[in-house]
Amino acid sequence: xxxxxxxxxxxxxxxxxxxxxxxxxxxxxxxxxxxxxxxxxxxxxxxxxxxxxxxxxxxxxxxxxxxxxxxxxxxxxxxxxxxxxxxxxxxxxxxxxxxxxxxxxxxxxxxxxxxxxxxxxxxxxxxxxxxxxxxxxxxxxxxxxxxxxxxxxxxxxxxxxxxxxxxxxxxxxxxxxxxxxxxxxxxxxxxxxxxxxxxxxxxxxxxxxxxxxxxxxxxxxxxxxxxxxxxxxxxxxxxxxxxxxxxxxxxxxxxxxxxxxxxxxxxxxxxxxxxxxxxxxxxxxxxxxxxxxxxxxxxxxxxxxxxxxxxxxxxxxxxxxxxx
Amino acid sequence: xxxxxxxxxxxxxxxxxxxxxxxxxxxxxxxxxxxxxxxxxxxxxxxxxxxxxxxxxxxxxxxxxxxxxxxxxxxxxxxxxxxxxxxxxxxxxxxxxxxxxxxxxxxxxxxxxxxxxxxxxxxxxxxxxxxxxxxxxxxxxxxxxxxxxxxxxxxxxxxxxxxxxxxxxxxxxxxxxxxxxxxxxxxxxxxxxxxxxxxxxxxxxxxxxxxxxxxxxxxxxxxxxxxxxxxxxxxxxxxxxxxxxxxxxxxxxxxxxxxxxxxxxxxxxxxxxxxxxxxxxxxxxxxxxxxxxxxxxxxxxxxxxxxxxxxxxxxxxxxxxxxxxxxxxxxxxxxxxxxxxxxxxxxxxxxxxxxxxxxxxxxxxxxxxxxxxxxxxxxx
Numbered sequence: 001x002x003x004x005x006x007x008x009x010x011x012x013x014x015x016x017x018x019x020x021x022x023x024x025x026x027x028x029x030x031x032x033x034x035x036x037x038x039x040x041x042x043x044x045x046x047x048x049x050x051x052x053x054x055x056x057x058x059x060x061x062x063x064x065x066x067x068x069x070x071x072x073x074x075x076x077x078x079x080x081x082x083x084x085x086x087x088x089x090x091x092x093x094x095x096x097x098x099x100x101x102x103x104x105x106x107x108x109x110x111x112x113x114x115x116x117x118x119x120x121x122x123x124x125x126x127x128x129x130x131x132x133x134x135x136x137x138x139x140x141x142x143x144x145x146x147x148x149x150x151x152x153x154x155x156x157x158x159x160x161x162x163x164x165x166x167x168x169x170x171x172x173x174x175x176x177x178x179x180x181x182x183x184x185x186x187x188x189x190x191x192x193x194x195x196x197x198x199x200x201x202x203x204x205x206x207x208x209x210x211x212x213x214x215x216x217x218x219x220x221x222x223x224x225x226x227x228x229x230x231x232x233x234x235x236x237x238x239x240x241x242x243x244x245x246x247x248x249x250x251x252x253x254x255x256x257x258x259x260x261x262x263x264x265x266x267x268x269x270x271x272x273x274x275x276x277x278x279x280x281x282x283x284x285x286x287x288x289x290x291x292x293x294x295x296x297x298x299x300x301x302x303x304x305x306x307x308x309x310x311x312x313x314x315x316x317x318x319x320x321x322x323x324x
Numbered sequence: 325x326x327x328x329x330x331x332x333x334x335x336x337x338x339x340x341x342x343x344x345x346x347x348x349x350x351x352x353x354x355x356x357x358x359x360x361x362x363x364x365x366x367x368x369x370x371x372x373x374x375x376x377x378x379x380x381x382x383x384x385x386x387x388x389x390x391x392x393x394x395x396x397x398x399x400x401x402x403x404x405x406x407x408x409x410x411x412x413x414x415x416x417x418x419x420x421x422x423x424x425x426x427x428x429x430x431x432x433x434x435x436x437x438x439x440x441x442x443x444x445x446x447x448x449x450x451x452x453x454x455x456x457x458x459x460x461x462x463x464x465x466x467x468x469x470x471x472x473x474x475x476x477x478x479x480x481x482x483x484x485x486x487x488x489x490x491x492x493x494x495x496x497x498x499x500x501x502x503x504x505x506x507x508x509x510x511x512x513x514x515x516x517x518x519x520x521x522x523x524x525x526x527x528x529x530x531x532x533x534x535x536x537x538x539x540x541x542x543x544x545x546x547x548x549x550x551x552x553x554x555x556x557x558x559x560x561x562x563x564x565x566x567x568x569x570x571x572x573x574x575x576x577x578x579x580x581x582x583x584x585x586x587x588x589x590x591x592x593x594x595x596x597x598x599x600x601x602x603x604x605x606x607x608x609x610x611x612x613x614x615x616x617x618x619x620x621x622x623x624x625x626x627x628x629x630x631x632x633x634x635x636x637x638x639x640x641x642x643x644x645x646x647x648x649x650x651x652x653x654x655x656x657x658x659x660x661x662x663x664x665x666x667x668x669x670x671x672x673x674x675x676x677x678x679x680x681x682x683x684x685x686x687x688x689x690x691x692x693x694x695x696x697x698x699x700x701x702x703x704x
Contacts, residue, residue, distance in 0.1 A: 036534055039530065043531075047527070150579070151551045151554075153585065169564055171562055243527060243555075245555075247551070249525075253527070284528070285528065285530060285531050289534055289535060293535075294494075294521060296523070296526075
């Protein structure tokens with residue numbers, strides 16, 4: 001009854017006065033409405049920052065190598081199971097995460113580049129896109145057949161602590177996820193824009209031949225991109241799995257939402273991924289509460305279509321000439 | 325007596341014994357169960373329950389002096405395979421068929437047993453199974469339509485709820501359950517102040533929980549699959565919901581408790597069958613089952629076990645191994661656990677093949693399901 005300070009007995013007023021729908025007939029309406037809105041906003045931002053992390057992987061691969069990886073969701077799912085595996089062997093969460101990062105750089109970074117992108121690169125983007133869709137299916141069903149089809153609980157890095165501020169409940173995980181996601185997005189962008197390696201990576205993306213002439217080790221730069229993508233996927237797995245639960249198909253909806261978020265925010269801008277992710281997360285939540293839960297999943301699609309129609313480069317993206 | 329005559333005599337004795345044995349041929353049954361695929365857990369438990377009951381009955385001399393011979397077949401959790409195996413069981417001329425457990429499978433395979441007029445016991449819980457006028461189908465557990473009135477009775481009686489919100493998953497399972505509970509709650513004059521639909525696989529439950537809370541009900545009824553139940557419980561805890569959370573079977577399952585962690589504590593649910601029941605025959609069953617199979621049975625184990633004993637009670641009531649007569653006797657049959665301990669609880673079967681018996685109200689405490697209350701059978 002925390003949020004209904006003005007009324008005492010719910011039984012006394014509910015059947016007689018309050019209609020079943022929202023908002024209920026109540027003298028403290030405005031205040032309740034505000035706290036509810038904030039509650040939805042904060043959960044939405046937390047969910048959105050999860051989308052943003054996965055979306056960052058899309059923009060990164062696009063910027064650095066002009067490929068789209070539709071197995072991005074599965075790139076988050078696989079590290080989650082690796083961490084569970086290391087955890088089962090007795091490793092604490094942080095150690096399991098560190099070990100998973102190492103394995104992921106080799107498997108999801110180098111392995112993915114050598115096995116899928118390199119052989120298909122000369123045929124253009126479409127074959128790679130199709131190959132990643134196939135890879136996603138293989139990874140999903142591999143985990144289902146080889147490990148388990150059931151959902152598994154996953155420990156949270158930030159614990160289960162809850163805070164109530166002005167009637168709004170926030171969990172430590174919400175704050176931690178948002179903070180870490182923000183730090184990773186901004187950190188990645190700073191790395192790309194401010195460091196020599198980062199700039200070299202961008203140079204490779206913009207014009208491979210000139211980059212070679214300038215003495216940049218192109219192969220290494222492209223590998224760095226894939227390695228960073230793998231590390232970001234591990235970080236996303238660490239943050240999302242306590243909520244999503246470790247399950248073979250957890251990457252499916254995550255990957256789709258992240259793709260929409262990346263387009264909405266702008267494929268050419270890492271900050272766009274953050275904006276797109278949060279926008280999708282918040283509007284989903286608000287639509288589910290104020291319109292109808294049935295339209296929750298349609299929201300991302302509607303924003304996506306609006307962006308494609310009116311600002312195809314994305315909200316924060318810049319217009320880009322076609323790459324050759 | 326010459327050796328030849330002695331041999332002839334002994335041969336005659338053997339022949340006589342053989343003839344006597346032919347009269348006492350075993351009662352053949354077939355178990356069509358999910359031993360692989362998605363239903364493997366349910367099917368294996370159901371099969372093990374059957375095998376334990378068959379072993380006990382045979383050790384005690386069988387039914388009317390005849391042993392039971394059980395043939396196990398794997399449906400692979402596939403309705404098409406189940407239908408084919410049902411045909412095979414018919415060709416084997418079995419006396420009764422047990423399984424499949426999956427509602428989707430029994431709904432197609434029971435056409436075969438019906439045509440051959442063979443009693444078919446199922447573990448399926450979909451309401452539709454017994455709504456088609458098949459006189460040869462019998463359940464071993466409740467349906468949504470029998471469980472929900474018990475939940476409503478508990479909410480009105482013990483919880484004294486006047487209003488309730490229903491959070492359900494938008495699939496056949498969820499919608500069927502929602503319709504059944506809303507009808508049952510109305511019967512007890514509990515006003516349903518919010519019906520909140522959620523998606524299968526939904527991750528963020530903040531909006532549905534908020535919607536349910538806004539309606540300010542006395543209790544929230546949650547009817548979703550395992551993972552979503554866990555997420556709903558976590559979100560209810562997060563948003564500070566302190567009034568009762570009620571469910572049916574799934575909400576307090578061990579899988580949900582594992583996934584929801586601490587947030588599962590305090591959740592209440594109605595369960596038809598549980599090995600944790602404070603009931604000496606069920607306790608004894610649990611021990612025997614664990615000794616035989618080295619793990620603790622779930623509710624499907626109890627379904628298979630009691631199903632065999634219900635069949636035994638029906639055959640003994642008729643007094644002869646006659647399929648049509650036994651099927652007829654099963655309708656309206658009442659078996660008391662005092663007379664036939666194998667049924668574990670007093671049970672009655674109605675004209676459609678649905679059964680009625682006591683059930684349990686459980687609460688999650690310290691990450692374990694504990695039986696809080698025994699709910700009597702519904703009045704006929």
